[in-house]
Amino acid sequence: MSGFRTLLYKEVLRFWKVSFQTVAAPVLTALLYLLIFAHVLESRVEINGLRYTAFLVPGLVMMSVLQNAFANSSSSLIQAKVTGSIIFVLLPPISYVEFYLAYVVAAVLRGLMVGLGVLVVTGWFASLEFAAPGWIVVFAMIGGGIMGSLGMIAGIWADKFDQLAAFQNFLIMPLTMLSGVFYSIHSLPAFWQDVSHFNPVFYMIDGFRYGFFGVSDVSPVVSLGVTSVSFLVVGLATLALLRKGYKLRY
Amino acid sequence: MGVAVSIQQVTKTFGNLKALDGVCLEIAEGEFFGLLGPNGAGKTTLISCLAGLVRPDTGRLKVMDFDVQGDYREARRLLGIVPQELVFDPFFTVRETLRIQSGYFGIRQNDDWIDEILDNLDLTAKADTNMRRLSGGMKRRVLVAQALVHKPPVIVLDEPTAGVDVELRQGLWQFVRRLNNEGHTVILTTHYLEEAETLCARVAMLKLGCVVALDSTRNLLDRYSGHTLSLRLANGDDLPLSIRQQASLIGGYLNFHLASYDEVEPLLAAVRQSGGVIQDIRMSEADLEDVFIDVMRGRDGARERAGS
Numbered sequence: 030m031s032g033f034r035t036l037l038y039k040e041v042l043r044f045w046k047v048s049f050q051t052v053a054a055p056v057l058t059a060l061l062y063l064l065i066f067a068h069v070l071e072s073r074v075e076i077n078g079l080r081y082t083a084f085l086v087p088g089l090v091m092m093s094v095l096q097n098a099f100a101n102s103s104s105s106l107i108q109a110k111v112t113g114s115i116i117f118v119l120l121p122p123i124s125y126v127e128f129y130l131a132y133v134v135a136a137v138l139r140g141l142m143v144g145l146g147v148l149v150v151t152g153w154f155a156s157l158e159f160a161a162p163g164w165i166v167v168f169a170m171i172g173g174g175i176m177g178s179l180g181m182i183a184g185i186w187a188d189k190f191d192q193l194a195a196f197q198n199f200l201i202m203p204l205t206m207l208s209g210v211f212y213s214i215h216s217l218p219a220f221w222q223d224v225s226h227f228n229p230v231f232y233m234i235d236g237f238r239y240g241f242f243g244v245s246d247v248s249p250v251v252s253l254g255v256t257s258v259s260f261l262v263v264g265l266a267t268l269a270l271l272r273k274g275y276k277l278r279y
Numbered sequence: 280m281g282v283a284v285s286i287q288q289v290t291k292t293f294g295n296l297k298a299l300d301g302v303c304l305e306i307a308e309g310e311f312f313g314l315l316g317p318n319g320a321g322k323t324t325l326i327s328c329l330a331g332l333v334r335p336d337t338g339r340l341k342v343m344d345f346d347v348q349g350d351y352r353e354a355r356r357l358l359g360i361v362p363q364e365l366v367f368d369p370f371f372t373v374r375e376t377l378r379i380q381s382g383y384f385g386i387r388q389n390d391d392w393i394d395e396i397l398d399n400l401d402l403t404a405k406a407d408t409n410m411r412r413l414s415g416g417m418k419r420r421v422l423v424a425q426a427l428v429h430k431p432p433v434i435v436l437d438e439p440t441a442g443v444d445v446e447l448r449q450g451l452w453q454f455v456r457r458l459n460n461e462g463h464t465v466i467l468t469t470h471y472l473e474e475a476e477t478l479c480a481r482v483a484m485l486k487l488g489c490v491v492a493l494d495s496t497r498n499l500l501d502r503y504s505g506h507t508l509s510l511r512l513a514n515g516d517d518l519p520l521s522i523r524q525q526a527s528l529i530g531g532y533l534n535f536h537l538a539s540y541d542e543v544e545p546l547l548a549a550v551r552q553s554g555g556v557i558q559d560i561r562m563s564e565a566d567l568e569d570v571f572i573d574v575m576r577g578r579d580g581a582r583e584r585a586g587s
Contacts (some may be wrong), residue, residue: 035382043370113366117425120330120360121383122352279293279333 032123033131040135044101051139055097056146059089063151066211076213077244083155084238086148087165088210091237093147094169095230098140098176099183099201102132106184107193110276119278125271129181133264136177137170144169158242164249165240171256172233176201178263185276204230214246229259281343283308283433283464284329289338291324291488298324299335300488306466306481308343308432311459313479313496314468315571320485322468323363326437330360342433356384359431361423363438363468367410373397373421374406377428384429396424399454401447416447423451427458434458435466440474452478476500476567484574492574499570507563508535508543513556522549532561 044051067082074081109115118128159165179201187193208230214222225231226247236252239245245252271277284306291299299321306312316322327333329340331347331354339346345353368376374393381389397403400420405413410421419439426434436455440448456478459465469475475482476496484492492499509532512518518533526533535546543562550557 031385031387032383035379038382039379042375046370109368112369113362113364114368116332116362116366117368117380118383119332120355120358121380122355122385123383124352274334278331279327 032121033127036118036123036127036131037134040101040105040131041138043105044135044139051097051101052143052146055093055143056150059093059147060150062089063154067154076216077242079242079244080155083157083242084213085211086151086155086157087238087241088234089151090144090147091169091172091234092205092208092210094140094144095172095176095205095233096201097143098136098173099180099197101139102136102177102180103184103187103193103197104180105132105135106181107187107190110184110188111190115277125268129178129264129268129271132181133174133177133267136180137173140173140176141169159240160243161240161249163240164236164253167253168233168237168240168256171253171260172230172237175229175233175256175260175263178260178267181267182263182270185270188276204228208234209246210234229255232256232259280308282306282341283310283343284466285339285341285344286325286329287339289325289328289335289340291321291328291333291335297488299328302338302485302488302490304483304490304493306464308464309459309462310481311456311465311479312467313475313482314466314485315472315475315482315567316468316485317575319487321488322485323437324488325485326360326435326466326468329435330358331355356429357432359426359429359434361426361434361436361439363441365415365418365422367413367418367421369409369411372407372409373402373413373424376410376421377424380425381428386429389428392430393424393428396427400424401450416443419443420447420451423454432462433464433466437468438470439467440469440471448474472567472571482567484571486575492570496567500567502570506537506540507569508537508546509533509559509561509563510535510550510555510557511559512550513558514554517553518550518555519553522546522553532559 063082063085066085070081076084106115109118183193183196187196207225208228209225214225214231217225232247232252232255235245235247236249236256239249239252282305284304286302286304289299289302290297302321302325314322314325324333328335329342329347331351334348341347342354342357345357347354371379377393377396378389381387381393394403397406400423402417402420402424405417410418413421423436423439426436434455439451443451452474455465467475467479479496481495482492482499483490494502510526511532523533526535528534537543537546547557
C-alpha cells in the first residue's frame, strides 16, 4: 500500500500548498453567504423551530464539504492530464484501487478541512447544538466520498478545463444549491418537494443537519440508506472506469 | 544473459491508424539498444505499451519475464521511463518530486540515492527549487532522475536529448553509459542518428509500425558500407552516361558508392579519360544516417521485416 500512502500524501500536499485558494477561499465564500442570507432572513424566517441562521450554518458547512471534495479530485486529475504529469502516477506499480482510494480520501480530507473552517467561522453567528455528532461525521464522510468520486469521474472524463467547468456548473452546483441548504423542502410546492427527493444531495444535507439539531425533513436512517447506496454506485462506477483505464490508459 | 525486454507480435490501432503492426523484438540484459524511426513510426507507442500506458490490441510484452499487463507491478518496478514530453508537477520542488516518485515505488528512505542522482545530473543546487522555476534543460534532467529513483534494471529514454544543449547531452550520455556499464539495460529512441551510432550496440528501425531493420549497429553499417566518393566537376554534364548512371547527383556533387578504396583510382581514371575536370573531391564513410535513409526508402525493408 506504499503507492496509496504516497499518492494520498502527494494529493494532500498539493492542496495544502495552495491552501489559501483551496481552503481559505471557500470558507470566506460560505461566510459571505451566511452574512447576506442571515441579514435578509434572520428576523423573518424560522424553520423547524430553528432560527434561520442556525438552520443555515450546517447546510453551508455540508455544501462546502461537498463542493470542495468534488473540486479537489476533479481539478487534480484534469491538471495532471492537461499538463501530462499524470504519467508520474500511471508509470509506477499502483493498482487502480489504490489510485481510487488515494484520490477519494484526499478529497474527503479537503472537504472536511473546509467544512471545519466554515463551521468555526460561521458558528459564531448561530447557537448550534450537536444533538447527534456521530451523524455529522458519517454524513460528512459519505458525502465527501460521493463528491470525491464524482470529481474523479469528471476529471477523467473531461479533456479540457471548460468541460470540467460545465460538469461543475450544470450538475454539481444545481444539485447542491437545490438540496435544501438554504431552505426546508417542506416550504416548497408539492411538486418540487417530490423532485427534491430524487436529489441525493438533499439526503446528505438533511442527515447532516439532523446531527446538529435532531430534527430533519426525512428520517436520518432513510438519508443514510440513500447516501450509502449512492456512494456505492458512484464508487463502483469510478472503479470501473479506472480499471478499464478509460481516458487514462489507451 | 537473460532477456530484458521481450515484445511479441504487438499490434495497436488508433481509429484508422495502425500504429504498431506486429512488432517483435528481444532485447538482452545489459544491452544499449537503439530504437530509430521517423516521426509517426510507432516508437513512442511501442514504449507506451511497454510502460502500460497503452494497451496493445494483440501481442505480449514482458520486462525480465514479467508480463506488463498480468504482472504489472513487477514489470513496472523493473522499468524506468524518461518520457518524451517535458512534463512536470508544478506544485513541488525537485527533491519533493523525487521523494514522491520513490514512494510510488515503495521506497521510503531514498535520500542517499536521490542525492547521488542529483549530483550526477548536476541538479544538487536546484534540489529545493520549485519545478516551475526550472529551465527546460533542468526539467529534462529531473525527468531522467524520476525514472531512476527506483534503480530500474531497464531504462527507456524516449528522445531524451530533444531540445537539450550540448553540455547536458554529453553529461547525460556519460551518466547513462555508466549505468549501462553497471549492468542496466538501456533502450534509447532518438532523432540524432550519430548518438545512436556512438552509443547503441544494436539498433531496430521502425517504419509505419513495423520493424524494418534489426541488427547490430556494426552490421548495419557494414551492410550499407563502403564509402562515398563525391565529385564536383566543371563539366559534369559531358560525362558519358555509363559513368553518370553509377552516381546520384546531390547538391552539385556526383556521389559514387564504392565498396572499397580499390575502386577509387579506376573511377577517377575513367572520369579523367572522358574529359571530366574535377573541381572538388570528397570521401566519406557510411554512417547510420545513410543506413536509415536507405532503409526508410524501402531498400532491404521487406527482407528485414520477414526476418525480424
